[in-house]
Amino acid sequence: MRRHDALLRMASLAVPVRLRCEWLRTWQSELFYVPQSEATAFCLGAAKDAGSLWREGSGGWLDSPYRYLAVLSASSAAVYCAGLCAAKVALSLPLCTSVQEVKLALLLFFLLISVGAIIGKGQGAVWPAGFRDGAFLGLKLVMGVPIFYGVLFLGIALGIPVLHPMVIYVFVVRAIFADQRRRCPRCLRYLGSPVAIGSAAETFLHWYGTESICVRCCALMEMPDVSCSYWAEHRLLPLDSSWAEVFSEQAEARS
């Protein structure tokens, strides 16, 4: 159980400080009753819970697209450097210098970007409609690739199967597309106040899905739950200035 207790303590680092003590106490007290064979799955659930609390707590902080890119690039660089150092120390790997190796690395790079796009398509990604959100998504995907290389090098150094970097890369890409879906395509800030509208029974009569607002752009973002012939994509509906007062109230409430 000591290993599982350590897992819980590690996961608790993601929980906001004001909730951490109560969160850890709750999970630790329950771990006592969980059979040994189920303890790892139980702790993974705790990690998922901690992650959701972290996202709730850090949503405001990562609202700025520049700050998000900075955090992603720093994490990516850290994982890549850690992997490279581990591989160099453990196996004395040389830096790739030959033209063939550079070509191979570039091929793998574009392959990973394509895999990322396919994963996004499978996840029902919201595709960029303009240059700004397209560039933002592209940068995020490019920054995600060094994480794959970093984990791959770490795996080689530590003797872990090569499949693991791919699994981690899939998680990274899914997180990137999930973040993209939560942002306004125009100002790239997080959308707020999501409201479910309609129901599945209305498919043939009216759209149903989720409507969010973008306080900065004074606009509504409408995302259908199921793509229909008359409404397949998400769309941003800019509103005129007569709605400005409502949005300023929302902005005050958010701040």
Add this chain to the structure above:
Amino acid sequence: MNDPVRLSHGSAMILQAIATGQIYGYTIMEVTGLPSGTVYPALRRLERDELIRSQWEKQSIADSELRPARKYYKLTRGGRTALDATLERYPLVRKLSAPSEVLK
């Protein structure tokens, strides 16, 4: 007029489990069959919405039984009303086991 609270199927199962006497997290997991990553966040949301209330048991009781203190959950009046309304929508949720069947 107050709108009835609309609960998801999972939340309804958790409320029903608490109503049938599963008063701490692990037994709720066992009865509902839901994973820990679903049950505990749901319990937190239900408590935030004042449908359930939690309370730590006295440390002296836990010490006497040589185990950590448990966090017990209890339905509030609002939670009971919400559960009654939700059981009409998900009638099969009523079939969740009684405590004796689980703790055997």
